[in-house]
Amino acid sequence: MPTLQRNGITLAYEVHGAGQPLVFITGVGYGGWYWRKLVPELAKRFQVITFDNRGSGGSDKPEGPYTTRMMADDTIGLLDGLGGKPAGVLGHSLGGFIAQEVALARPDLMSKLILASTTHGGLNVVPISPEALKVLTDRSGDPAELFKRGVAVSTGPGFADRHPDIIEELWAYRMSNPVPPAQYSAQVMAGAQHNAETRIGDIKCPTLILSGAEDKVVPPGNADLIAAKIEGAQVKLLPGLGHHFPIEDGELTVKTILDFLERV
Numbered sequence: 414m415p416t417l418q419r420n421g422i423t424l425a426y427e428v429h430g431a432g433q434p435l436v437f438i439t440g441v442g443y444g445g446w447y448w449r450k451l452v453p454e455l456a457k458r459f460q461v462i463t464f465d466n467r468g469s470g471g472s473d474k475p476e477g478p479y480t481t482r483m484m485a486d487d488t489i490g491l492l493d494g495l496g497g498k499p500a501g502v503l504g505h506s507l508g509g510f511i512a513q514e515v516a517l518a519r520p521d522l523m524s525k526l527i528l529a530s531t532t533h534g535g536l537n538v539v540p541i542s543p544e545a546l547k548v549l550t551d552r553s554g555d556p557a558e559l560f561k562r563g564v565a566v567s568t569g570p571g572f573a574d575r576h577p578d579i580i581e582e583l584w585a586y587r588m589s590n591p592v593p594p595a596q597y598s599a600q601v602m603a604g605a606q607h608n609a610e611t612r613i614g615d616i617k618c619p620t621l622i623l624s625g626a627e628d629k630v631v632p633p634g635n636a637d638l639i640a641a642k643i644e645g646a647q648v649k650l651l652p653g654l655g656h657h658f659p660i661e662d663g664e665l666t667v668k669t670i671l672d673f674l675e676r677v
Contacts, residue, residue, distance in 0.1 A: 414445075414471050419490025420483075425471030426464035426491060430456030433524070434498050435674070437463050438488060438515075440506030440530075441600045442592050444470030447505075450663025455670065459501070464491055466511075468596030477599025481507070481607040485514030492522050501674055503527040505659065506631065507600060510534060510607040516616045517609065525674055526616065529623040530656050532635040533642065534607035539634040549630075560584055568655040569627045579660065613642050619677040620646040623669065625654035625661070647673070 414425040427445055429452050437448045445463030455461050465472040467479065467487055488511060492500055501524055504512025509531025516523045532538040541549075548566040552559065564580055565573035573580050592600070620643050624633040633650050640646040649669055654661045 414465075416471065417491060417494045419494050420486045422467055422473040422475060422487065424464055424467070424473075424487060424491050426462060426495075428495070429453075429461045429463075430459055432459050434492070434495070434500035435459035435461050436488070436492065436500045436502045437461070438502065438504040438508030438511050439466060439469075440508050441604065442469060442587070442597055444472075444590060446470070446586055446590070448659060451659060451667050451670070454667045458671070459674075462491070462495065462500070464488075466508075466600065468600050469592045470590055474593060474596045477595065477602065479599040479603040481510040481603050482514045482518070484511045484603060485518060488512075488515050489519050489522065492519075497522070499524040501525040501527070503529060503670065504531065505529040506531055506656070507604040510604055510609070513607075513609045513613055513616070516618065517612055520617065523616075523618045525677060526618050526620045527623055527670065527673065528620065528639060530625065530628055530631045530658070531639075532631060533610045533613045533639050535610040537610060538638065539632040542629040542632060545629040557584060560587060564657070566655075567630050568657050568661050569625060569653045570655075572655065572661055583660070610642070613639065614644070616643050619673075621673045621677075622646055622648045623658075624648075624650050625656060625658040626650040626652050627654060628656045628658075630656040649673075 416423045439447045444465035502512050509528045545566045622636040622640050624636045636648045640648045659666050
């Protein structure tokens with residue numbers, strides 16, 4: 414992967430296609446690979462930019478603490494380094510927090526915004542479901558078992574049972590691209606401390622709030638809470654899908670993204 418030095422670190426990134434930039438920001442523990450099901454089709458119409466957040470993949474892994482504003486500055490540095498053109502930005506989970514901070518800090522870089530499987534942060538959110546909380550806090554079992562339990566509760570009902578091949582692919586990725594424990598925790602804490610509730614209304618670009626209708630990790634009720642604060646924001650729930658909807662149904666995810674980007 415090519416790299417670029419910005420905001421005091423080296424970021425690993427990839428660019429596919431040509432046209433208006435479309436940037437993807439991942440959640441905790443994942444790198445640009447997360448978007449592999451979406452990139453080929455979207456790159457036919459956009460310059461698709463994916464990258465590894467600080468602490469993961471081929472990017473630098475400095476010691477924490479991290480903040481979502483710090484990680485937004487990484488993203489801003491990458492966009493400026495690649496030409497500084499206004500971009501469509503999709504942030505998923507922790508990436509949604511980062512995308513909010515990019516939109517607030519540099520509205521000139523943001524043409525359209527998609528906030529996926531995320532919240533505005535703070536106390537006034539719909540919390541993780543008890544089912545998901547129990548699974549994600551139960552650390553019994555070997556690493557593979559922990560991972561598979563976590564993916565099962567983070568995807569739509571029955572997805573893991575129907576697609577063991579995809580679960581194995583995800584596990585292989587995580588094993589070949591491990592995030593060191595300290596840096597993983599730094600990403601988690603950056604998300605836990607994010608709070609844009611009183612600021613998110615300053616986002617003025619066209620915005621889509623996107624969620625799996627069966628998301629147990631970030632319940633879809635959070636989409637309406639965000640949309641109520643951003644003027645003109647649209648909400649789209651993807652039926653039958655969970656927190657990892659870009660992995661679960663790439664075709665539907667691409668269609669939904671294109672419907673928004675090309676209609677607005």
